[in-house]
Amino acid sequence: MSSMLVATPILLVVLRSFSLRRPTRLGPSAFAEGFVNTIKDVAHHAGVSVSTVSNVLNGRTGRMRKETLARVEKAIGQLKFRPNAVARRLKTGQAPLLGLLVPSLANPMYGAIAREIETFAQEQYGHRVLIGSTYRDKEKEATFFEDLLAHGVSRVIVISSLADERHFETVVGRGMTVVSYDRGAAKGRTSKVVHVTPDNFEAARLATEHLIAHGHKRLAFATVAGMTMSRSAKIQGFQAAASRNGLQKTAVILNGGLLDEYGDSIMSEVGRALALRLSAEPARPTGIVAVNDLMALGLMAGLREAGLRVPQDVSIVGIDGLFLAALSNPGLSTVQLPVADMARAMVECAIEPKLEDQARSRARVFVPTLLVERESVARPPAPAAKKTTRVGARKARA
Amino acid sequence: MSSMLVATPILLVVLRSFSLRRPTRLGPSAFAEGFVNTIKDVAHHAGVSVSTVSNVLNGRTGRMRKETLARVEKAIGQLKFRPNAVARRLKTGQAPLLGLLVPSLANPMYGAIAREIETFAQEQYGHRVLIGSTYRDKEKEATFFEDLLAHGVSRVIVISSLADERHFETVVGRGMTVVSYDRGAAKGRTSKVVHVTPDNFEAARLATEHLIAHGHKRLAFATVAGMTMSRSAKIQGFQAAASRNGLQKTAVILNGGLLDEYGDSIMSEVGRALALRLSAEPARPTGIVAVNDLMALGLMAGLREAGLRVPQDVSIVGIDGLFLAALSNPGLSTVQLPVADMARAMVECAIEPKLEDQARSRARVFVPTLLVERESVARPPAPAAKKTTRVGARKARA
DNA sequence: TTGAAAGCGCTAACAT
DNA sequence: ATGTTAGCGCTTTCAA
Numbered sequence: 001m002s003s004m005l006v007a008t009p010i011l012l013v014v015l016r017s018f019s020l021r022r023p024t025r026l027g028p029s030a031f032a033e034g035f036v037n038t039i040k041d042v043a044h045h046a047g048v049s050v051s052t053v054s055n056v057l058n059g060r061t062g063r064m065r066k067e068t069l070a071r072v073e074k075a076i077g078q079l080k081f082r083p084n085a086v087a088r089r090l091k092t093g094q095a096p097l098l099g100l101l102v103p104s105l106a107n108p109m110y111g112a113i114a115r116e117i118e119t120f121a122q123e124q125y126g127h128r129v130l131i132g133s134t135y136r137d138k139e140k141e142a143t144f145f146e147d148l149l150a151h152g153v154s155r156v157i158v159i160s161s162l163a164d165e166r167h168f169e170t171v172v173g174r175g176m177t178v179v180s181y182d183r184g185a186a187k188g189r190t191s192k193v194v195h196v197t198p199d200n201f202e203a204a205r206l207a208t209e210h211l212i213a214h215g216h217k218r219l220a221f222a223t224v225a226g227m228t229m230s231r232s233a234k235i236q237g238f239q240a241a242a243s244r245n246g247l248q249k250t251a252v253i254l255n256g257g258l259l260d261e262y263g264d265s266i267m268s269e270v271g272r273a274l275a276l277r278l279s280a281e282p283a284r285p286t287g288i289v290a291v292n293d294l295m296a297l298g299l300m301a302g303l304r305e306a307g308l309r310v311p312q313d314v315s316i317v318g319i320d321g322l323f324l325a326a327l328s329n330p331g332l333s334t335v336q337l338p339v340a341d342m343a344r345a346m347v348e349c350a351i352e353p354k355l356e357d358q359a360r361s362r363a364r365v366f367v368p369t370l371l372v373e374r375e376s377v378a379r380p381p382a383p384a385a386k387k388t389t390r391v392g393a394r395k396a397r398a
Numbered sequence: 399m400s401s402m403l404v405a406t407p408i409l410l411v412v413l414r415s416f417s418l419r420r421p422t423r424l425g426p427s428a429f430a431e432g433f434v435n436t437i438k439d440v441a442h443h444a445g446v447s448v449s450t451v452s453n454v455l456n457g458r459t460g461r462m463r464k465e466t467l468a469r470v471e472k473a474i475g476q477l478k479f480r481p482n483a484v485a486r487r488l489k490t491g492q493a494p495l496l497g498l499l500v501p502s503l504a505n506p507m508y509g510a511i512a513r514e515i516e517t518f519a520q521e522q523y524g525h526r527v528l529i530g531s532t533y534r535d536k537e538k539e540a541t542f543f544e545d546l547l548a549h550g551v552s553r554v555i556v557i558s559s560l561a562d563e564r565h566f567e568t569v570v571g572r573g574m575t576v577v578s579y580d581r582g583a584a585k586g587r588t589s590k591v592v593h594v595t596p597d598n599f600e601a602a603r604l605a606t607e608h609l610i611a612h613g614h615k616r617l618a619f620a621t622v623a624g625m626t627m628s629r630s631a632k633i634q635g636f637q638a639a640a641s642r643n644g645l646q647k648t649a650v651i652l653n654g655g656l657l658d659e660y661g662d663s664i665m666s667e668v669g670r671a672l673a674l675r676l677s678a679e680p681a682r683p684t685g686i687v688a689v690n691d692l693m694a695l696g697l698m699a700g701l702r703e704a705g706l707r708v709p710q711d712v713s714i715v716g717i718d719g720l721f722l723a724a725l726s727n728p729g730l731s732t733v734q735l736p737v738a739d740m741a742r743a744m745v746e747c748a749i750e751p752k753l754e755d756q757a758r759s760r761a762r763v764f765v766p767t768l769l770v771e772r773e774s775v776a777r778p779p780a781p782a783a784k785k786t787t788r789v790g791a792r793k794a795r796a
Numbered sequence: 797t798t799g800a801a802a803g804c805g806c807t808a809a810c811a812t
Numbered sequence: 813a814t815g816t817t818a819g820c821g822c823t824t825t826c827a828a
Contacts, residue, residue: 036547036572036573038804038805038806039805039806039807040805040806048814048815049814049815049816050805050806050807050815050816051807051808051814051815051816051817052813052814052815054806054807054808055807055808055814057806057807058807058808060808063813063814064813064814065813065814068813068814082544082547082548083548083805083806084488084548084550084804084805084806085545085548085549085550086484086487086488086493086548086549086550086804086805086806087488087804087805087806087807087820088805088806088807089484089806089820090482090484090485090488090804090805090806090820090821090822091805091806091807091808091819091820092806092807092808092820093820095484097528097549104513105503105509105510105512105513105516106506106509106510106512106513106721107509108504108506108509108722110509111503111504111505111506111508111509112503112504114503114504114529115502115503115504115531118503118529118530118531119531122530128528128530128545128549129528129529129530130495130526130527130528130529131512131516131527131528131529132516132520132526132527133513133516133517146480147483147526149434149480150480150481150482150483150484151483151484151495151526152482152483152484174434175434268721268725297722297725298725300725300727301724301725301727301729304727323504323666324506324695324722326699327666327695327696327698327699327726328725328726328727329698329699329702329726329727329728330727331699436820436821436822437821437822437823438821438822446798446799447798447799447800448799448800448821448822448823449798449799449800449801449823449824450797450798450799452822452823452824453798453823453824455822455823456823456824461797461798462797462798463797463798466797466798481821481822482820482821482822484820484821484822485804485820485821485822485823486821486822486823487804487822488804488805488806488820488821488822489803489804489821489822489823489824490804490822490823491804
């Protein structure tokens with residue numbers, strides 16, 4: 001049967017199919033205007049069966065006549081046919097979608113990670129990203145997982161600072177592949193959750209050693225209230241460096257306020273408040289490692305407000321390596337985390353889970369090798385400086 | 399028929415249904431482990447038909463016997479049943495999903511907007527957000543739209559700086575509701591795209607007047623290469639303020655480099671480069687309005703690098719009102735844009751499109767009323783300062 | 797007040 | 813090498 005001979009009848013069929021089918025669309029359909037062709041339309045148009053079209057769509061063209069393939073492809077092109085991902089998903093249970101849970105998109109660090117994840121997922125795997133902010137709320141996280149499941153999304157990357165991750169395990173049991181950022185696996189328990197994390201211990205150690213190398217004796221680690229695995233690893237790294245240099249006696253942990261539900265720009269507010277409190281202390285630390293760059297930036301702002309100069313009066317090192325660190329005044333020295341590498345690893349683990357990832361009880365750890373030196377670290381003020389350091393409301397830039 | 403009497407047989411049916419159905423799931427299914435109950439399971443379990451369950455699910459319980467309703471609800475609870483959103487979507491064409499297109503998630507301004515959009519869409523409408531970065535690439539935008547269509551997502555918020563928005567119109571024709579941020583409607587043409595935008599003209603005017611009020615005579619507007627509607631509106635606002643004060647002769651537009659595909663942190667790099675170039679000019683402007691806060695921050699960093707002080711040597715005003723502006727040193731004076739209000743408006747227009755929005759040929763414009771004064775603006779240096787201003791590599795904070 | 801049944805668009809056995 | 817067909821889980825007429 002030549003396609004030439006049946007061209008006209010086929011066209012009629014297609015048209016009738018339109019008028020019969022479209023009106024049955026319900027309510028304010030997504031496709032109320034503009035027709036969306038289906039695999040059936042393509043089949044009619046090409047004079048083949050739907051399975052042949054489906055085969056073309058899915059690359060099963062091995063034992064297909066060239067001519068058939070060509071006809072189908074031509075029909076697809078002419079009708080501008082795009083397969084309906086929803087129908088496909090209903091059938092296969094597979095969605096080219098990746099869930100991404102972050103505490104807050106407004107936090108530049110999460111924004112940076114999210115960008116890498118989204119780009120990589122898209123370019124390497126053709127996956128789109130379904131994103132959600134949780135504001136560090138367990139309830140919201142659970143709801144997000146529920147929704148993902150309902151939408152047939154079976155892979156998710158979670159950036160959560162919640163200490164408890166049992167709700168992760170629950171969804172893993174329901175068929176989800178969960179990749180968790182910035183936390184080691186819970187000790188002892190084997191988890192089906194894959195963990196990807198920077199080496200927080202090492203990052204903090206590096207930052208602390210940098211301060212020590214500049215002669216600082218009175219060290220502090222500035223963090224927010226609430227302990228997470230990553231924060232505690234950083235604290236350990238800080239303490240390890242202090243101890244190794246006999247400075248453990250004067251090394252203190254500064255606990256700022258709790259992150260509220262807004263959970264992002266608030267981080268710097270906590271830093272600022274901490275700095276204000278700190279400036280009143282007579283024997284305050286001369287070198288501070290901040291739990292992250294945002295905290296460091298807040299610290300610097302607060303110190304400045306209190307009339308203290310960075311780095312002359314106090315030195316600051318951040319952790320993250322945000323591009324903002326290069327913009328601050330003075331430039332913030334910070335431990336650069338390998339954001340792009342980690343993002344890639346997370347996407348890979350989420351989309352092509354390897355047995356070794358599941359099997360390894362430890363997290364996949366990325367060592368931060370780079371301490372970016374800028375201007376926020378200098379030698380500590382001479383001992384006598386303790387008296388002259390505070391200059392009331394004098395502006396730092398004066 | 400009492401549910402007590404048939405309890406056992408029903409249970410059997412359910413179990414058999416499992417063993418028959420589950421094995422047919424294909425490949426590495428999303429639900430390979432952990433059972434996901436269907437409406438059918440609920441119906442069996444409650445001893446009713448699927449349509450009754452569906453009615454409960456959709457709140458059509460008006461003429462339903464209380465007892466039936468209770469049985470169904472109980473079954474739903476016991477089986478922890480969650481309706482499959484994919485199947486529902488295939489049937490109804492409606493997805494509780496919102497597309498969100500941004501140039502780059504790593505840009506804090508877009509992060510801030512994205513957060514508001516996501517939160518509002520979720521809390522008010524139960525919509526999840528499918529996000530995509532486009533890096534200001536038209537091809538990528540078009541692909542994103544295609545994918546949204548394929549996924550049955552029919553509403554999208556677009557934050558694009560692309561001058562040409564004809565590809566928006568195309569998808570509108572295919573049934574999409576598109577809301578566009580930060581651009582007026584194209585002149586003359588009626589568009590089915592809804593526009594929401596800050597009053598960019600007013601924002602720049604406000605910033606410029608602020609500089610003028612401080613006595614600045616040599617004004618500049620710093621922007622990146624490539625004209626967009628929002629940038630040109632800002633330039634007009636800048637020029638209007640300059641003209642009104644007889645300063646048009648000395649008011650210049652500073653065009654920085656082109657934003658490359660990375661398109662975000664690069665903004666501040668452009669600012670920095672611009673500042674370096676500027677510092678070499680003998681008759682350089684004393685007051686600069688930056689196209690946005692990131693540019694302003696970059697400008698400040700570059701000026702500092704060149705040994706110029708802000709605000710003593712040159713004053714800077716930003717536009718956006720990022721929380722980062724409060725953190726910079728000196729604090730950046732900036733025009734605060736009503737991010738949350740605009741985000742709400744965009745979500746509303748996308749999810750509950752009102753005729754008036756579609757009808758209005760103009761954009762829904764949000765007036766920025768707030769200029770946040772910080773420390774980046776001061777009186778211009780005395781005329782003689784022109785000579786003494788440049789001090790080589792002297793650090794700003796010295 | 798409830799149930800039966802027809803599909804939404806697609807995939808993949810299973811025929812032929 | 814290609815076609816037929818049974819569903820994926822749900823909504824919604826229409827019938828009872």
